[in-house]
Amino acid sequence: MSTAETWTINRLLTWTADYFKKQQMESPRLEAEVLLGYALGCPRIALYTRFEEIVNDENRAKFREFVKNRVAGMPVAYIVGKKEFYSLNFNVTRDTLIPRPETEHLVIAILDSLKTWPANSALQVADVGTGSGAIAITVAKQAKTSQVTAIDASKGAAEVARKNATELGVADRVKVVLGDLLSGVDPQQKFHAVAANLPYVSDAEFEQLDKTVKDFEPKSALVSGPHGTELIAKLIPQAAAHLHAGGLLALEVSPMIADKVGALLNANGNYEPAAIIKDLAGHKRIVTAKRK
Structure with a gap:
């Protein structure tokens, strides 16, 4: 110029x-x-x-x-510090993943499941691996009677989520906590739905990612381990212990592991048969199962 x-x-x-x-x-x-x-x-x-x-x-x-x-290679969202998700504007930093359109399918699955409970129920929802808080806050905005526990292992991500909850007017109904999946939740706490967009990239897949992701987004929020299912496999029994009967576990996954995640849910024994939801591109993106 x-x-x-x-x-x-x-x-x-x-x-x-x-x-x-x-x-x-x-x-x-x-x-x-x-x-x-x-x-x-x-x-x-x-x-x-x-x-x-x-x-x-x-x-x-x-x-x-x-x-x-x-x-x-820096993504626009990190340059401007903002990203739109579900028609809401979220702060993002390099402590958080950038919210993606595909994740809206996860939000819709949770919202649809909450509608099956009696009107005006005090709905309890957990968002595990909340990052910027996009899922938790969107659910709180849409489901007016819900109380959402947003959990992340990253202190930086939790701070961003709290800021977003405040700016978007739901800080009174979104509680952001530091934690390892659901391990720190009160054993007596029950949820009507658990949402999770956990790391699901395998070590080998990480090396093949575009540089805009690999070089800028937090690796700890992307990579699960050698198989991509490690954290999800850990969450499945934890969620079973915290879900009401009929409560939904909804997981965002890579299309490469969707069938494996479905098999893990079915093998657990505490869930009804798993269902797989495809995104707009026809890729297997969300795996859900209701607690028996």
Whole structure:
């Protein structure tokens, strides 16, 4: 970007979108708009009424740094510190995974299961491996009578989840706690649903991940172990001990391990037959089972 030329918002967007396209990014124009809006401190949509506005040197320098980081592989969500999920805006940091559209299927499975309980029930939900709190907070926003326990082993992630719960107005119904799966939960505590988007990438799969994931997102939130099912296998009996009869365990998984996870649930003996839900791309994404 030459400083000798007049850089309007429209010109910056056009130049950057073309540059991103040459870098083979999937959504070059959208990413350029998100980053420039962040540099200017305004919503992306507001740029459309300001195309001819000249961007000053300070904001152009900010934008240039964002573009540099993006080309280096840093995801846009980490650059701007935000990611939309289920029409809500979540803070994210490199202590948390970036919420993904596929995870909305997990939220829907939980919400559908909660509707089967009597109206106005004091619904108890656990979100294990909460990260940014996207699942827990979305459930609390949608299921108005629910109380959600959001658990994560990462102190940094728990802090982000608490901040999101406060900013999104559900801090009174989302309790964020540090813990190893459900091991720290009161033995008498029962839940109507347990959701978990746990690490499910195997050690070998991790090496094949795109650099935007492998180099920037927290490995501890991605990798389970040699098989990808280690943490899920540990959670299944724990959840059985904490679910009401008829309560749902819903797990987000890799398509590669969906059938194995279903077999683990069926072998446990405490659940009704497992069901597998496919995402919009047709991949096996969510495995669910009700407590007998």
